[in-house]
Amino acid sequence: MNWLFDDKKTTMVITTKRIINKLAPISIVTHDRDDGMWQFLDKGELTEEIAAIVSLEEIILLDESLMTLYDLPLGWIAEKHSDGSWVRMELL
Structure with missing residues (x-):
């Protein structure tokens, strides 16, 4: 897989235990403006x-x-x- 993100593979991200345990799919992604x-x-x-x-x-x-x-x-x-x-929207 060709890595396209500017962030490193080791960048820490927030998710849920449901996703990690494959009990729920990823349905929302946010890229926080502040940090x-x-x-x-x-x-x-x-x-x-x-x-x-987990890591990115x-x-x-x-x-x-x-x-x-x-x-x-x-x-x-x-x-x-x-x-x-995936549908993208700017957060207001």
């Missing part, structure tokens, strides 16, 4: 107990379609539609 942090989330509630930190490479290996979001600008969000496409 550049990536979040790869499912549709469930995000609490401190369910949150997890680890999360991409779970869903290679995420590689298409390599250029998601800071302050933007992407949502995965039922057809598998």
Whole structure:
């Protein structure tokens, strides 16, 4: 797999234990404007107990379609539609 992200493979990202354990798919990706942090989330509630930190490479290996979001600008969000496409929106 050709690495397209500007961030290193070892960059830490926020996700959920449901995603890591393959109990829920990644359906929302955010690229935070304030600190550049990536979040790869499912549709469930995000609490401190369910949150997890993994490497960017680890999360991409779970869903290679995420590689298409390599250029998601800071302050933007992407949502995965039922057809598998990612739709991008700027957070206001």
